[in-house]
Amino acid sequence: MxxxxxxxxxxxxxxxxxxxxxxxxxxxxxxxxxxxxxxxxxxxxxxxxxxxxxxxxxxxxxxxxxxxxxxxxxxxxxxxxxxxxxxxxxxxxxxxxxxxxxxxxxxxTRASMFTTENADSGESKTTSYYFPEDPDMPSWKPFSMRWHYISLLTVLALGLAGLQEFLCQSSIKKTKKGGGLLRFQKPGDLSVTKYFTWKYAPTLTFVIYGILWQISDFEVKRLEPFYQLSQKSGATAAESLNMDYLTFMSWLVPLRALRHKQYAVIYSSLATLVASSLVPVLQSASVTMYSPKEKGEVDDYKYIRIDPRWSRAVTSSLVFVAICGVVLLFQLRRKSGLMSDPKGIAGVAAMATRSHILGDFHGLDAAPLNKIHKQLRHRRYILHKSSLWQGEYIRKNNERIPEYGTDPRPLMLRLRAGIPYIAFMILFAIAVPIFIFVDYAHSVTQKVPFLLTAIATIVKLLWGTMNHDVRMLEPFFILSNRDAPPQTLTLDYTGTNPIWLPFKAILNKHYIVAGVGVGSVLTEILTVCVSSFSVDGQEFLPGTKGTNDKEELHDRYNTDETFRSFWVSFSLVIGILFLLVAIASIVYLRRSHKFIPRQIGTIASVLAFIHQSKMLVAFVDTEKMDSSAMTRHLEQQHPPKKYALGWFSGRDGEDHLGIDEEPILDRYVYGEDWTKTRVLPSQIGTWEHY
Structure with missing residues (x-):
């Protein structure tokens, strides 16, 4: 045998x-x-x-x-x-x-670019495609993913870790001699430079460093599906077309990436979470003020010292970030297969005009993500010559389909998440003066000095998730209102620098996006300000003096704050929290309704919107254009085009829901199937359809 x-x-x-x-x-x-x-x-x-x-x-x-x-x-x-x-x-x-x-x-292939009849046939659905290796595979990547930038982040992590350890060792030596890094009788004795360097500069430095990692992490998450598609054999839809990291909760991203063995995302996410969230909290706890007089010693001076336990935690965290950076450097040596930045809806559309890939999205106009996932799981896909192609057909795939649900809104834009989040920020704003001015509550912040910083970090993480969601939804929101200009198709805020984002959004008159962008900056300032609150606020109430007759040991001069710095920090914290509440309330008022049929954020969700669009003709031979060239190309269409998300007559003559050029048949209303309410001309005049 x-x-x-x-x-x-x-x-x-x-x-x-x-x-x-x-x-x-x-x-x-x-x-x-x-x-x-x-x-x-x-x-x-x-x-x-x-x-x-x-x-x-x-x-x-x-x-x-x-x-x-x-x-x-x-x-x-x-x-x-x-x-x-x-x-x-x-x-x-x-x-x-x-x-x-x-x-x-x-x-x-040219004749079959916009034909789905062959692609929908049973024979084509089970056809496997094999691609030669591209000797000149492009490898565009943004600056924040290039070796120069990642190397800089790695060197900075090691430098900051070394500086932290140096300060810790210096503090230990001076403590043995009864001193500290700084010595003063009252904070006002210090110069502005020394006071700022001690009180705010460390936390501010780590916050800025965390933002630098966030910029890189944005891009790694956004472009990972294209890296997967550029592998020699392509990737399954679950690993590429259906993958979405940007609208996912940031602290859960490493677990999702681990499941799919996408290591660049794992190391980038871990480094960003540690650098932007954990390190500032640990650092704020590592700097302490020692008052000998409070210990019964005869010494009127106060000393700034570094707590070795918390300091070593900071140093270890920074070394871990540096290790992640080194590994990420090796992970990003692979080629992306991209000629330029695949921005917005146009970036995806330009890649889908040379193969039968759009035929795989037949019947998915209004389908939820889990149905799209189910229909695409029997195929591998590949990015070849800057175009998306079908790859091998998978005869058997036992992959578990995740339960996405049918709600088209990301979790952080739903009221069930928004109302508790707003309530959480209001309670935090109420708790801050309680922790500062109430005796028993103040003792909690003295025992747990990083408590307020940790709460502010939670506010920042949740705001960041909401920020990502609003950024990603903006082009679709504009299209849902119809008559959108051509630049809407290339609009993409997901990869925009968080510092530049508010200015870009204001120039585009997208004020909701600008508001959440400003809010992201404010959450960073909030983290810096609350890190200084470990004092008894009663000593800073108007009318009290530098020394009081009741208990000299507990006057404001025995704290690590000046009268001015305390009230500036306190006012900023309360003002920022209520401003965040106001911005969040506007966001949930204007963006929490359902205006699209499913959640977006994946390549597949865009392809399902455009698979029968007549506008695809404008994207022929544009896969190698960058965003600026694509925008100019669309604006130069004659006659000028406007675009919308709604019901339109597709290339196959049937009615479809998606994105197409105006005029479309009707706008989209969530939960309504317009095709079932439409009266055809042949039905007019008959009694049963009256």
Whole structure:
């Protein structure tokens, strides 16, 4: 039996070799770049053949419709010929695998760009596509993902860790001698420079460093699906087209990335969370003021010292961030496959005009994410020559489909999350004066000096998630209101620098986006200000003096605040919190309603909106344009175009829900199927449709 199987395998491989010789002749005659051949199905293919191919091609998930040896030969021949090879599943009699019965059919890709009839056929749905290696694969990446920027972040982490340890060692030495890093009788004795350097500069430095990591982390999360698609064998939809990190809760992103083994996202997210959230909290707890007089010693001076336990925690965290940076440098050496920044809806549309990929989105106009995921899970996808293509067909995929739910709003833009979040900020604003001015509550902040900083960090993290959601939804919100200008299709705030974001949004007259951008900056200032609150606020109430007769040990001169610095910090904290509440209230008032059929944020969600759009004609041969060139190209369309999200008549003559050029049939209303309420001309005048 074994000899018969081996002989059958040799006959099959010889047959393929003969057919590939004929294939080379056809390709040499200048025919189409996609050659379609029947799939020779061999149900007896052994597991070791498949394992050999898995190792060769990066261990793709799921089994292709083509067995191991056939897949291996198909990939080798695609790379040998330099052309795209299509193998369709056609049952073949194994006893006649001589190579002379296989018929080759060329496919004109230009003629099939906007045709979904062939793509919707059963044969095309089970066709696997194999791509030659691109010797000139592009590798565009933003500056914040290049080695210069990541190396700078890594060096800064090590430098800050070294500085923290140096200050800790200096403090330990001076403490043994009864001193500290600074010595003063009252804070007002210090110069403004020394006071600021001690009180605010450390936290401010780490907050700014965290923002630098956030800029890089934004881009890593946004572009990871394209990196996955640019692998030699592409990626499954779950790992690429359906992947969304930007609207996901930031502290859960590493777990999702770990599940899909996307290590660049893991290390980038961990470094950002530690650098922007954990380090400022630990640092605020590491700086303490020691008052000998409060300990019963005869010494009127106060000393600033570094707590070794908290300081070593800061240093360890920074070393961890540096390690993540080094690993990220190696992870980002892979090529992205991108010619330029794939900004906005136009960036995705430009990549989808050369293959049958849009045919996979048939019937998904208003489908929720889990239905899209289910329909795409039997296919691998690839980014080849700056265009999105179908890859191998996966015969069997037992991947668990996540429950996304049918609510089209990201979690942080729903009232069930928004109302508790606003209430949390109001309670925090009420708690701050309680912790400062009430005796028993004040003792809590003395025992847990980082408490207020930790609460402010939670406010910042949740605001950041809401900020991402608003940024991503803005183009779709504009389109849902109809008559959107062409630049809406290239509008993309997700990768915008958080400092530049408010200015860019104001210039575009997108005031909600500008508001949440300003709020993000304010949350960083909030973190810095609350880090200084470890004093008894009663000593700073108007009317009290520098020394009082009741208890000299508890006057304001025995604290680490000046009268001015205390009230400036206190006013900023309360003012920022109520300003954040006001901005958040406006956001939930204007953006918490349902104006799209499903959640967005993935490449697949955009493709499902445009798969039958007539506007795709404008994106032919634009996959290599950058955002500016694309905007100019769309604005120069004649006659001038406007765009909308709603119901339109597609290229197939049927009514669809998605994004298309005006005039569309009707705007979209959540929960209503416009096609079921439309009265056709043939129905007018009959009694039953009156």
């Amino acid at each position: 074994k000899e018969a199987i081996d002989a059958q395998r040799r006959m099959s491989e010889a047959g393929f070799a003969a057919e590939y010789e004929r294939l080379e002749d056809k390709l040499g005659s200048g025919m189409s770049s996609i050659v379609e051949i029947p799939f020779l199905y061999r149900p007896g293919a052994e597991t070791r053949d498949i394992e050999q191919l898995e190792q060769l091609r990066g261990n793709p998930r799921g089994l292709s419709t083509v067995d191991g040896p056939s897949r291996l030969e198909a990939q080798v021949q695609a790379e040998k010929s330099g052309e795209i090879l299509a193998i369709s599943e056609v049952p073949t009699d194994l006893s006649h695998l001589s190579g002379s019965t296989t018929d080759f059919e060329t496919v004109d």
